[in-house]
Amino acid sequence: MIILPIAMFMFIKRVLYKEFKFLFIYLILAASTQLVSFITWKMKLNNLPILHLYTVLEFLILLTYYWVLLKGFLNKSAFFILIILFPILEILSILFVENIYQYNNLSRSVEALLLIFFSICWFVKIVAEDDDFRSQYQGFNYINAGFLLYFSGAITLFACSSFVNEMSVNLKMNIWTIHTLLAVQLYILISIGLWKARAK
């Protein structure tokens, strides 16, 4: 499903705003991580260390994306602090809280919480900003709605994933299917957003 927004991006990249390059990097990262995880899963290897690395990279890319998008709306130094603090949090959690071969509940939940906050900030910004801004950036609404829905829905799963992993395969599969549905809606909304956000 992630192929859809990537294909959309490739199709209309010439007419997209510069803010989207970070989104494209995010999509490429997500697609390659999914591919590597699938290969390692097939090889019956534990692929959770990839998730730890992915979480940090995903957060840094999306943070930069929101930094550009929310320019002038939020404190600049807060973004710099987060860029430094989040990787430190991940390292500390690997060292003291979770094993690298276990699901990274803590950093994943913190990431989700922060990205929920940023996507809410976007909606606050479009209401607070002037009219020109509002009509120009309508396509971003879809993308932010996708992130807000995905991270809001998945935050409980991220926080409780250690417990979920101890459940029976059947229940575990059901819960992760809901997560997949949330991811699918994210990719669909990103694709719609990209299409709508074509620069006129």
Added chain:
Amino acid sequence: MESESQVKFYFGIISAMLAFAIIAGGFIIIAIRYQKRLLFKQQELLKLDAQHKQELLLISIQSAETERMQLAKDMHDEIGSIFSTLSLSINRLKDELRLPEEKIADSKKLVQSGIDSIRRISHAIVPFELELLGLQETLDNHFESITSISGIHIIFKNNANLKQLNKMTSLAIYRIFQELLSNCIKYAKATTVEIDVIEKDKCLVINYKDDGQGTTLKPTAKGIGLKNIESRVLLMRGDLNFTSQPNAGFECTITLPLIQNTSL
């Protein structure tokens, strides 16, 4: 096998996931609806602003026409009557002093020339015949007088029913031609002007073309004449396009929707 606590936990997680997603969805709907309402208000304001500008434009054109009318009327009535009285006075003087006709012939000629000039200028300022003769004949007369003054050959082909146009639109079209031909005389050094008027898709389409020296003027840097034409076209909710190249003449297409500009 799933234990009871596992199933409870399972439903708890799913409920929490759904609840958070629903809350987020609700927030998104509220934010987007609010945004749409703001956009709607913004569009309404823009519409009002455009309407206001249109009204201002209409008022300014109407007041200019009223002033022209007053000026033409004053010239025609007051200065014209002075010349007529002067003519009568000369005749009376001739009778009283028993002067031969040839002695006052020059003076009478001058007075007649003054009367003719006043009539010509006042008619140029306001086309009084527009109401009496209609746009087609007024334009024919105007083109004839331009040809006689400047020597420009004007080919006017009309395939539209100009009688259906309302008074304001007829006057506006007359003014547009006045402006175009005035530009042509002043700057273009053209020898031939072709004017085609047709009706197409419930619109009146006016094509103007001259063989003059053209202009390098960009559409964004129009002169006062072209701006006047544009204002009038805008007021009639029409569309104006012109193309010109140095030494390649000047072409202009004006499209006016008939539905807004007819007297019906």
